[in-house]
Amino acid sequence: xxxxxxxxxxxxxxxxxxAIFILSLxxxxxxxxxxxxxxxxxxxxxxAKFIELVTNNEYNLVTLFADDILIENHTIPxxxxxxxxxxxxxxxxxxxxxxGSKEKIMEEFSSMQNQYEPIKINIYxxxxxxxxxxxxxxxxxxxxxxxxxxxxxxxxxxxxxxLSIYLxxxxxxxxxxxxxxxxxxxxxxxxxxTPLSSLIAWNEYIKSKSKIYKKQxxxxxxxxxxxxxxxxxxxxxxxxxxxxxxRNLKNIISNNIDYLKKRISSEIKTNLNLDEVxxxxxxxxxxxxxxxxxxxxxDAVGKNGKIxxxxxxxxxxxxxxxxxxxxxxxxxxxxxxxxxxxxxKTRGWGLGLALAYRIISHYHKxxxxxxxxxxxxxxxxxxxxxxxx
Numbered sequence: 001x002x003x004x005x006x007x008x009x010x011x012x013x014x015x016x017x018x019a020i021f022i023l024s025l026x027x028x029x030x031x032x033x034x035x036x037x038x039x040x041x042x043x044x045x046x047x048a049k050f051i052e053l054v055t056n057n058e059y060n061l062v063t064l065f066a067d068d069i070l071i072e073n074h075t076i077p078x079x080x081x082x083x084x085x086x087x088x089x090x091x092x093x094x095x096x097x098x099x100g101s102k103e104k105i106m107e108e109f110s111s112m113q114n115q116y117e118p119i120k121i122n123i124y125x126x127x128x129x130x131x132x133x134x135x136x137x138x139x140x141x142x143x144x145x146x147x148x149x150x151x152x153x154x155x156x157x158x159x160x161x162x163l164s165i166y167l168x169x170x171x172x173x174x175x176x177x178x179x180x181x182x183x184x185x186x187x188x189x190x191x192x193x194t195p196l197s198s199l200i201a202w203n204e205y206i207k208s209k210s211k212i213y214k215k216q217x218x219x220x221x222x223x224x225x226x227x228x229x230x231x232x233x234x235x236x237x238x239x240x241x242x243x244x245x246x247r248n249l250k251n252i253i254s255n256n257i258d259y260l261k262k263r264i265s266s267e268i269k270t271n272l273n274l275d276e277v278x279x280x281x282x283x284x285x286x287x288x289x290x291x292x293x294x295x296x297x298x299d300a301v302g303k304n305g306k307i308x309x310x311x312x313x314x315x316x317x318x319x320x321x322x323x324x325x326x327x328x329x330x331x332x333x334x335x336x337x338x339x340x341x342x343x344x345k346t347r348g349w350g351l352g353l354a355l356a357y358r359i360i361s362h363y364h365k366x367x368x369x370x371x372x373x374x375x376x377x378x379x380x381x382x383x384x385x386x387x388x389x
Contacts, residue, residue, distance in 0.1 A: 018162065022155045029151035036144050040076055041116070044138045048119040075141040079109050083133055112137035150225065157228055242282035242363055249311055249318070250274040252283060256290040257309065260298075267304035274311040279318055280388060285359045292352035293322045293381060300326025300379060313387065320383040321371070328375035337370070360385075
């Protein structure tokens, strides 16, 4: 009874912590977004002043704004109109290599009218009286739009991952539930750590700089969002029946290994011997298996060693083998290593191989097992998938 009460308290504590995290993320993101909006509005106001000076031929003051504005604004979409809202000029609307599109410009113009109040440009005669005026319409830059969406995307991602964790725990037995909950919670933190840290770093960078190279920032933020999308697909695939599509296994294995090779010691030598094989799989989940098996081999060899990865067909089967020169696995542990929560590492949580086993056996109807293990010489983990008709 005490244990049940403790679990309920722990569950509520976890929900509260997650809620505080999401609210804090949204709060601080709102502050950052507000600051960027102010800077972009200030840029357009200075841009409007520049246009007004040029229009009224005040050339002595033009040089004060030329470098500051013309060079800086390469991302904020701008449209200049006369007082009747007829478009005179536009900037940052169309790509450099694209042809002019009236429909695109009008669509952007309509969006700008709904987003911000236009800035008025007064045109004076020689006596200093206003004889005409123009308007500058503008909208958020691409980088600002990405930053506005990012916190909501991350919040939804966290909720989705937690829901996936709940579904896994719900359909498991009690002991497995406890192990998977601990493991998946840590795996979630591990998976989210790199892209979230990067996004936070970019936010801090944007806050600290008065001028930023927005195209580079936009590109890097997009990479992190794509990585978060991959993580979303993986966790959602665990919580529901994944769709299987025919894919090239050689490419999937190579891409996942190449991503991790850049982040490990150069003393660890990885050799790929992969045949051309097409098979119906879920690409995200199968890629997760490859990552987990490769990380397992990296942990086994330590700071230096050899890892050989093979992909081939034999006896009407598709076979993937990971062989490393690491510390080996005791024969009594050949099956245990695939149990949730079982690990021989001091800092591990025993989930990687358990997830690999579930993905291969439950979703791809294959088998995964330790083929052989000789201490400090070689250990081989094999995946076998039945060849499809």
